[in-house]
Amino acid sequence: MCPDARRASQHSRQPGDTQQATTGADLIGRKPEEALLQSEERFRLLVESVTEYAIFELDTEGRILTWNQGAQRIKGYRPEEIIGQHFSIFYTPEDARGGRPQRGLEQAAARGRYKDEGWRVRKDGSRFWAEVVIAPVRDAAGNLLGFAKVTRDLTDRKRQEEEIATAEERLEALVEERTSELVKANERLQAEILLPRRLDQLVLLQLVLDRSPIACVMNDTDFSITYWNPAAEQIFGFSKEEALGKLPYETFVPHTARAYVESVRERTAGGDTGANGASECVTKDGRAIFCEWYNTPLKDSAGTFIGYLSMLQDVTERKRSEEQFRASSEQLRALAARLQSAREDERTYVAREIHDELGQTCTALKMDLALLVQQLPKNRRRAHERAQSMVKLIDDMIHTLRRIASELRPGTLDDLGLLAAIEWQAQEFESRSGVKCHLALPQAEIALDSDRSTAIFRIFQETLTNVARHANATRVNVRLVGDAESLTLEVTDNGKGIDETRASAHNSLGLLGMRERALLLGGEFNVAGVSGQGTTVTLRVPWAG
Ligand SMILES: Nc1ncnc2c1ncn2[C@@H]1O[C@H](COP(=O)(O)OP(=O)(O)OP(=O)(O)O)[C@@H](O)[C@H]1O
Ligand SMILES: [Mg+2]
Structure with a gap:
C-alpha cells in the first residue's frame, strides 16, 4: 500500500470512533495474512485500552490522527473533538508561541526520538505535568509518514517532587x-563566660594602673587629659578632677618645654611608638622636677588613632645624683691632674737640685780633694791611698746622683724631647732587665706640649716596669705613630700575657694611673693580653686636648 493511500484511509476514520482508533501498525502497512491481521487487531486493542498513557498518531504536520483511552483520560478530549486538530492545542500558550510543538517534531524527525517534560493543557484549561516522547514513523523506504506520540501524566510525581523540594x-x-x-x-554563652573574664582583666588593669609608681596619663586627639592615675596625682600634685579635661600645658608641662612636647606629640600622632625622652615638668606647687617619659599612640580595634598614652617617671633625684657624681668625678680627675703635675714639678725640682747643687758640690769636693792630694808629702803612702779611694767614692756618688736625677725626671725629656727620652729609657730598660727592646719611632721630632710629652713618657716608663716585673718577656716592640688627629704609642711584649680580669681590676693602680693620665689628655688607654703570647698596651692621645 502506498503512503498516500494509507493517509487517505487514516483520514477517512470517523472522529469519536474510539474502537476504530488505529495504531502505528496501520501506518507501517497492512499484511494480507489473517494471522497478521489478528495480531494487528490485538495490538490496536492493546494501545486503545491503555489508560496510563496517551498514545496517538500525528501526521507530518502535527495534526492528530488517532486517539486512545489514555489520551481521553489524560487530556479530557473525546476522539471526535480532537482528531484532525493540531497537537499544539495541548501546549501552554507561551510554549505554543515559542514554537515548542514544532521543535519537538523537527527534533524527533532529525534524531529519531524526542523526549520532553513540561506543563501541558487539558481540555478544561487545567494544566498537568507531562512526560512526552515523540517518535517519527517512516515507510520501508525511510519516508516520513507521521509521528507517534506517547504522553504520560506525571503531575502527581511532579507535585510530589515539588512537595519534596518545598519540604x-x-x-x-x-x-x-x-x-x-x-x-x-x-555567642550569649561566650559573652556570659567572657564578660567576667574581661571584667577581671579590666579590674586587673585598673589595679596595675592604680598601683603603678609610674604616672600614666592619657590624652584624646585634641591632647586633653582623659586619664590620670594616682601616681600622676602624687608626682605632679594635681588631683584627677583637676587634671581631667585640661591640656598638659595647663598642668604639668611648663611653657619652656611646650615646643619640645609639641614636636613629640606630632611624632606620636604620626604613629611613632618610640617617642621616649626626658624633660622638665612642673608640679602644682610650682616645683620644677625632671621626668623621663615614654609616649605611645592609642588606637582602637580598627586601627584609628584615638589619643596618646604617656608614662612618666620622676627622676629628679637620680638626675641630681648623676650630676653630683659627674661633678665629683670631674673634681677628682682635676685633683689627680693637679697631683700629677705637682709631683712632676717636684720631681723636676728635686732632680735639678740633685744634679745642680749636689752634683756641683761633689765636683767641688773632688777638685778640693785633688788639691789636698797634691799638697800631701810623697812619703805619706797610706794617706795617698785614702785620698784615691775618696776620689773614687766621690765619682761613684756623682754617678749615682746623676742616675737618681734622671730617674726622677730625665733631662733628655726637657732638653731633647719625647723621642730622645723614649730611646734613652728603652736603652736603660734593656741594659737593666736584659729584655731586648726594638723601637719604631717617627724620623722627625714631634711637636708636643710638655704635659703630653710627660704623660706619654710616664706611661711608657710604667709599661716597661710592668714588663720587667710581670711579663717574663724576652723582647719588647715599641711603636710610635702619628696621624692627622692623634699620636699612638703601642708597646708589645712576648711574655705570658696579661689576663682579662687583671687588666680591668679596680685595684690595679699602675694601670689605673695610666688610664687616668690618658683620659686627662682626652685620649684612650687599652691593655690586652693573649695567654702565652704576650701583652699589648695601646695609648692614643689627640694632638690637642
Ligand atoms: N706586661 C704584662 N704582662 C703580664 N702581666 C701584666 C703585665 N702588666 C701588668 N700585668 C698584670 O697586671 C697587674 C696590674 O698591673 P699594675 O701595673 O696595675 O699593678 P702592679 O704592677 O702589680 O703594681 P703597681 O701599682 O706597682 O704598678 C699586675 O699585677 C700583673 O699581674
Ligand atoms: Mg705596675
Whole structure:
C-alpha cells in the first residue's frame, strides 16, 4: 500500500470512533495474512485500552490522527473533538508561541526520538505535568509518514517532587534558623563566660594602673587629659578632677618645654611608638622636677588613632645624683691632674737640685780633694791611698746622683724631647732587665706640649716596669705613630700575657694611673693580653686636648 493511500484511509476514520482508533501498525502497512491481521487487531486493542498513557498518531504536520483511552483520560478530549486538530492545542500558550510543538517534531524527525517534560493543557484549561516522547514513523523506504506520540501524566510525581523540594527548602530554612539560633545562643554563652573574664582583666588593669609608681596619663586627639592615675596625682600634685579635661600645658608641662612636647606629640600622632625622652615638668606647687617619659599612640580595634598614652617617671633625684657624681668625678680627675703635675714639678725640682747643687758640690769636693792630694808629702803612702779611694767614692756618688736625677725626671725629656727620652729609657730598660727592646719611632721630632710629652713618657716608663716585673718577656716592640688627629704609642711584649680580669681590676693602680693620665689628655688607654703570647698596651692621645 502506498503512503498516500494509507493517509487517505487514516483520514477517512470517523472522529469519536474510539474502537476504530488505529495504531502505528496501520501506518507501517497492512499484511494480507489473517494471522497478521489478528495480531494487528490485538495490538490496536492493546494501545486503545491503555489508560496510563496517551498514545496517538500525528501526521507530518502535527495534526492528530488517532486517539486512545489514555489520551481521553489524560487530556479530557473525546476522539471526535480532537482528531484532525493540531497537537499544539495541548501546549501552554507561551510554549505554543515559542514554537515548542514544532521543535519537538523537527527534533524527533532529525534524531529519531524526542523526549520532553513540561506543563501541558487539558481540555478544561487545567494544566498537568507531562512526560512526552515523540517518535517519527517512516515507510520501508525511510519516508516520513507521521509521528507517534506517547504522553504520560506525571503531575502527581511532579507535585510530589515539588512537595519534596518545598519540604527540603522548609527543612533547610529550619536548619538555618536553628543554626543561627544556636550561634546566637553560643555567642550569649561566650559573652556570659567572657564578660567576667574581661571584667577581671579590666579590674586587673585598673589595679596595675592604680598601683603603678609610674604616672600614666592619657590624652584624646585634641591632647586633653582623659586619664590620670594616682601616681600622676602624687608626682605632679594635681588631683584627677583637676587634671581631667585640661591640656598638659595647663598642668604639668611648663611653657619652656611646650615646643619640645609639641614636636613629640606630632611624632606620636604620626604613629611613632618610640617617642621616649626626658624633660622638665612642673608640679602644682610650682616645683620644677625632671621626668623621663615614654609616649605611645592609642588606637582602637580598627586601627584609628584615638589619643596618646604617656608614662612618666620622676627622676629628679637620680638626675641630681648623676650630676653630683659627674661633678665629683670631674673634681677628682682635676685633683689627680693637679697631683700629677705637682709631683712632676717636684720631681723636676728635686732632680735639678740633685744634679745642680749636689752634683756641683761633689765636683767641688773632688777638685778640693785633688788639691789636698797634691799638697800631701810623697812619703805619706797610706794617706795617698785614702785620698784615691775618696776620689773614687766621690765619682761613684756623682754617678749615682746623676742616675737618681734622671730617674726622677730625665733631662733628655726637657732638653731633647719625647723621642730622645723614649730611646734613652728603652736603652736603660734593656741594659737593666736584659729584655731586648726594638723601637719604631717617627724620623722627625714631634711637636708636643710638655704635659703630653710627660704623660706619654710616664706611661711608657710604667709599661716597661710592668714588663720587667710581670711579663717574663724576652723582647719588647715599641711603636710610635702619628696621624692627622692623634699620636699612638703601642708597646708589645712576648711574655705570658696579661689576663682579662687583671687588666680591668679596680685595684690595679699602675694601670689605673695610666688610664687616668690618658683620659686627662682626652685620649684612650687599652691593655690586652693573649695567654702565652704576650701583652699589648695601646695609648692614643689627640694632638690637642
Ligand atoms: N706586661 C704584662 N704582662 C703580664 N702581666 C701584666 C703585665 N702588666 C701588668 N700585668 C698584670 O697586671 C697587674 C696590674 O698591673 P699594675 O701595673 O696595675 O699593678 P702592679 O704592677 O702589680 O703594681 P703597681 O701599682 O706597682 O704598678 C699586675 O699585677 C700583673 O699581674
Ligand atoms: Mg705596675
